[in-house]
Amino acid sequence: MTVDIRKLLVANRGEIARRVFATCRALGVATVAVHSDADADAPYVAEADEAVRLPGNTPVETYLRIGSILDAARRTGADAVHPGYGFLAEHAGFAAAVTDAGLTWVGPPAGAIAAMGDKLAAKELLAKAGVPMLPTWTDGDEITDFPVLVKASAGGGGRGMRIVRDPADLAAAVDSARREAAAAFGDDTVFIERYVERGRHVEVQIFGDTHGTVLALGERDCSIQRRHQKIVEEAPAVLPDGVRERLHAAAVAAGRAVDYVGAGTVEFLLAPSGEFFFLEMNTRLQVEHPVTEAVTGLDLVRLQLLVAEGAALPVATTPPADGHAIEVRLCAEDPTQGFRPATGMLHRFAVPGVVGGFAPTRGLRLDSGVCTGSTVGVHYDSMLAKLVAWAPTRAEAARALAGALARAELHGVATNRDLLVRVLRSAEFGSARVDTGFLDAHAEVFAPLLPTDQLPVAALAAALACAAARRADAPVLAGLPSGWRNVPAFPQVVRYADRTGDEIEVRYRLDRSGGLADWSTDPAVAGPGPTAADGTGAAPDAAPAGPVVELVVAAPDRVLLDVAGVRRVFRVHRAGSVVFVDGPDGAAELTELPRFPLPRVALAVGSLLAPLPGTVTRVHIGVGQRVAAGDLLLTLEAMKLEHPVLAPTDGVVADLPVPTGGQVETGAVLAVVNPEEALR
Numbered sequence: 001m002t003v004d005i006r007k008l009l010v011a012n013r014g015e016i017a018r019r020v021f022a023t024c025r026a027l028g029v030a031t032v033a034v035h036s037d038a039d040a041d042a043p044y045v046a047e048a049d050e051a052v053r054l055p056g057n058t059p060v061e062t063y064l065r066i067g068s069i070l071d072a073a074r075r076t077g078a079d080a081v082h083p084g085y086g087f088l089a090e091h092a093g094f095a096a097a098v099t100d101a102g103l104t105w106v107g108p109p110a111g112a113i114a115a116m117g118d119k120l121a122a123k124e125l126l127a128k129a130g131v132p133m134l135p136t137w138t139d140g141d142e143i144t145d146f147p148v149l150v151k152a153s154a155g156g157g158g159r160g161m162r163i164v165r166d167p168a169d170l171a172a173a174v175d176s177a178r179r180e181a182a183a184a185f186g187d188d189t190v191f192i193e194r195y196v197e198r199g200r201h202v203e204v205q206i207f208g209d210t211h212g213t214v215l216a217l218g219e220r221d222c223s224i225q226r227r228h229q230k231i232v233e234e235a236p237a238v239l240p241d242g243v244r245e246r247l248h249a250a251a252v253a254a255g256r257a258v259d260y261v262g263a264g265t266v267e268f269l270l271a272p273s274g275e276f277f278f279l280e281m282n283t284r285l286q287v288e289h290p291v292t293e294a295v296t297g298l299d300l301v302r303l304q305l306l307v308a309e310g311a312a313l314p315v316a317t318t319p320p321a322d323g324h325a326i327e328v329r330l331c332a333e334d335p336t337q338g339f340r341p342a343t344g345m346l347h348r349f350a351v352p353g354v355v356g357g358f359a360p361t362r363g364l365r366l367d368s369g370v371c372t373g374s375t376v377g378v379h380y381d382s383m384l385a386k387l388v389a390w391a392p393t394r395a396e397a398a399r400a401l402a403g404a405l406a407r408a409e410l411h412g413v414a415t416n417r418d419l420l421v422r423v424l425r426s427a428e429f430g431s432a433r434v435d436t437g438f439l440d441a442h443a444e445v446f447a448p449l450l451p452t453d454q455l456p457v458a459a460l461a462a463a464l465a466c467a468a469a470r471r472a473d474a475p476v477l478a479g480l481p482s483g484w485r486n487v488p489a490f491p492q493v494v495r496y497a498d499r500t501g502d503e504i505e506v507r508y509r510l511d512r513s514g515g516l517a518d519w520s521t522d523p524a525v526a527g528p529g530p531t532a533a534d535g536t537g538a539a540p541d542a543a544p545a546g547p548v549v550e551l552v553v554a555a556p557d558r559v560l561l562d563v564a565g566v567r568r569v570f571r572v573h574r575a576g577s578v579v580f581v582d583g584p585d586g587a588a589e590l591t592e593l594p595r596f597p598l599p600r601v602a603l604a605v606g607s608l609l610a611p612l613p614g615t616v617t618r619v620h621i622g623v624g625q626r627v628a629a630g631d632l633l634l635t636l637e638a639m640k641l642e643h644p645v646l647a648p649t650d651g652v653v654a655d656l657p658v659p660t661g662g663q664v665e666t667g668a669v670l671a672v673v674n675p676e677e678a679l680r
């Protein structure tokens with residue numbers, strides 16, 4: 001039976017909703033968005049032809065409410081539903097409810113979703129189809145060989161996953177995984193399987209239609225992960241001889257075992273020996289589908305719609321890969337806080353060189369759920385965008401992607417950009433020596449792009465640009481050079497704090513022509529820094545010797561400095577008291593400190609503050625209880641992840657102001673631990 005999709009409701013949000021809408025526009029299909037209160041002003045809502053509000057903010061109130069989504073389809077006259085990925089995308093009950101309502105479901109049959117949704121049952125089913133499996137347990141007492149991996153049975157995406165190397169840690173890992181799985185998927189069932197050291201995560205894109213065809217459309221390497229979540233993906237994978245064909249055959253066998261229809265991904269763990277084992281099958285479009293589109297030229301969303309309408313797949317064989325594509329997931333995470341999810345406003349979001357988005361593109365593609373002015377909240381996943389580079393070779397794709405990321409202006413919310421750039425530029429990635437433990441083995445990739453000794457020059461650029469901005473806005477005497485003083489012996493002084501809270505003091509003095517007479521940074525605040533720019537000696541209270549700097553141009557948004565004979569351009573953007581500096585060596589975020597700071601409320605000694613807004617899901621100790629450094633005090637949940645709050649020192653718990661279930665904002669006191677020495 002064939003149908004004609006005329007109006008499609010996307011039961012999702014962010015960049016995947018925008019991705020589906022882009023193909024719908026090209027095909028002439030009308031679109032409907034659903035949105036929470038927090039997403040009312042999101043870009044995807046503005047791009048839909050119609051939008052329906054789902055009152056509330058949490059996923060349970062909004063994007064997980066089947067009745068509300070079906071009601072939105074009824075009210076708008078939508079005749080089809082696309083689930084995107086996440087939320088209800090792999091919910092068999094939702095798929096059945098959509099079809100029962102007389103709507104076209106753009107996805108696999110409910111039976112296939114149910115069969116693959118229970119990871120334990122799926123392993124049993126596909127083992128019978130000849131798909132290789134890892135040893136699996138549901139009872140921890142049966143395990144004889146460590147390390148093992150605890151996994152959620154009802155979901156993926158790294159939620160509810162824990163590596164356990166010591167048998168003594170298994171019970172706590174299972175409990176934590178259950179809580180996270182329940183929060184993410186509404187099902188706390190977990191299982192345990194053997195953990196393969198130095199394994200690679202390689203997955204196969206499959207596609208099926210209602211005419212009996214199941215095809216492999218190529219594979220992707222998604223080995224570079226953090227917290228078991230993919231951050232770099234590429235196609236095709238660099239594989240030993242003969243492995244590709246066997247992987248594709250196993251993936252197709254898995255699809256045929258459940259009469260698969262639509263887009264799906266069969267994920268495998270590839271051991272160093274060349275053996276591979278089934279991990280799971282995702283019955284939906286994957287986040288990383290753009291790399292497959294880039295090397296095949298196929299629009300996978302278009303194929304989803306065609307198959308849902310009853311058409312046969314327009315391709316009959318696995319297409320050969322053309323060139324190479326690499327994708328990175330740009331996430332709102334704070335590297336200075338252990339990559340905790342970050343929130344706030346994006347004052348600027350700009351990536352240079354992008355040639356397209358949300359559709360197969362040669363060159364640089366950006367699929368983003370945000371734009372300049374977007375607010376990143378605590379209710380949803382931390383991913384901001386996916387940046388994809390296609391090039392004829394893997395090396396060219398990696399270089400182009402790293403360069404675009406390094407030059408991007410990402411202002412206002414901390415991101416994992418620097419980590420991604422360093423991974424792409426690492427020698428190991430360049431030679432395809434990657435596995436799921438890549439980040440654990442390469443601590444150097446966590447270093448910020450901007451070297452510590454370059455921060456003083458960036459701070460000087462910030463000070464000069466801000467002075468130029470103030471001069472440009474001055475109602476009188478605007479013609480005087482910025483920063484010029486009538487008493488030249490005294491420098492201009494500006495104090496900044498970087499994202500870690502460390503302070504840096506910049507002192508500079510301009511001559512009568514507007515040139516930089518001398519400058520310095522306070523060594524007690526910033527560490528080693530420069531001397532006088534004229535080379536005649538250090539300015540008063542100057543730091544140890546550094547590069548000679550000459551000012552070429554200072555404008556409110558651009559500063560050109562000659563640093564030791566090399567001209568360097570710094571792009572400067574100010575949002576309130578925060579100054580963002582993008583230079584050739586990296587980016588800096590500096591908060592200008594007031595000259596006369598107001599007194600602050602003193603916190604009790606031993607206060608532990610919330611690193612981000614969230615909900616206290618569990619309190620593990622009580623007031624008056626003695627704890628040791630590193631003990632788990634409570635668990636904070638934010639952006640779908642658990643964040644343990646640990647005792648910083650030995651002591652006694654003096655206060656627990658937030659009960660289980662309590663919601664907190666950044667900086668709220670979660671606990672007070674009186675240090676051991678204070679009790680003596």
